[in-house]
Amino acid sequence: MTPFPHIAVVDWSAASQPSPAREAADAIWIGICGPDGETTQYHRTRAGAEAALTALCATGRWLIGFDFPMGYPAGFAARLTGHAAASAVWHWLADQISDGPDNRNNRFAIAAAINRQFGGGPFWGRPATLDLPDLPPRKTVDYARLGLPERRRVEQAVPRAQPVWKLFTTGSVGSQSLMGLPMIARLAPRPGISVWPFHPPARVVLTEVYPSLLGHRITEAMAQGETIKDRAQVRLLARALWQLSHSGQLAALLADAPDSVCQEEGWILGAGHAAALQRAAA
Structure with a gap:
């Protein structure tokens, strides 16, 4: 599989009012890793974040992970x-x-x-x-x-x-x-976008992630001076997935969802591979 030049990881929010103007926890954070390095974005509203993600999807090749389930239990x-x-x-x-x-x-x-x-x-x-x-x-x-x-x-x-x-x-x-799945419904039909594991990978792949798989790497970041856990999680997981993509290991993660869940329940990208993610985030 050709490496993804850009990775984004999204910490979503179901807040019922805009997040504070000053960067804060329990808001929407987007971590981005690419050839130019790492960056994070803070969004006060879902509308603002969706507009930013829609713009990302229109440019180049991306893997974008969201920290909420893409499906529900069978039935x-x-x-x-x-x-x-x-x-x-x-x-x-x-x-x-x-x-x-x-x-x-x-x-x-x-x-x-x-x-x-x-x-x-x-x-x-x-x-x-x-x-x-x-x-x-x-x-x-x-x-x-x-x-x-x-x-x-x-x-x-x-x-x-x-x-x-x-x-x-x-x-x-x-x-x-x-609050996130309606956005997936709007993004998925756009040309060149697929949702893993429900569809084969396309130019842009949207998927479910679970930042807690990074375990002690997040604790280390907080001990080193990071003040917002959400920001640390998206930054480190974007880095880990970028490293795995460019070392040829991401294809194994994308081939790992059981067929029996691929149309209804979905799967967490990296489930069962926490150690590899933690090494890649170092």
Whole structure:
């Protein structure tokens, strides 16, 4: 595989208002690594970040990793949309989720509506101030009764990864998916763009990543003076993926997703290869 000249890693956010004007944690960060070195971008709103990513996709060859799941556990897509494909969920969410230029959005209400349709789950987690009886604030869902797995296969392989159904409190990633997948629905149809592992690699490859696979490399960066963990994660993971691409090792990662999950659940790029990522980030 020809090396990717540019790598970008995106730490997404489901915030309901713009992030602070001054660079801060828990916002949108984009780390970029290429022939000219490394850089990071800070974005206060999803609209601003999407515009920047759309511009990147129009120039050259890129691998762009997003830190939210691109798919849901097997069975969800067909029950929600009638089609057992992750892309059907992307487009369903793009039609249902409202996301204003000030980050105001309806993600919790949409999750509650899905729970109503499914009869008690699968989503959980919300602020106590929201009056949404169909969306429990804590995990009370019986997934066996509901007939859906709690975790994707890749989350079983990477136990630290949180289930996509969790929408609120520490470590939750479900809200980022609800707010990120509509963007994937808008980017994926553009010429020369594919989403791995659902499609074969194209000029621009969008994929799911999990920066925590870098483990102690992030701790080292913080000890060396980095003050924002999100910024460290995207910078180091972009570096690691760039190094693996140019040493010929990235092709093995892109060939590693089980066929059984490639249309519905998705996969984390680098799952099972944490040691290689950590070496490449050094």
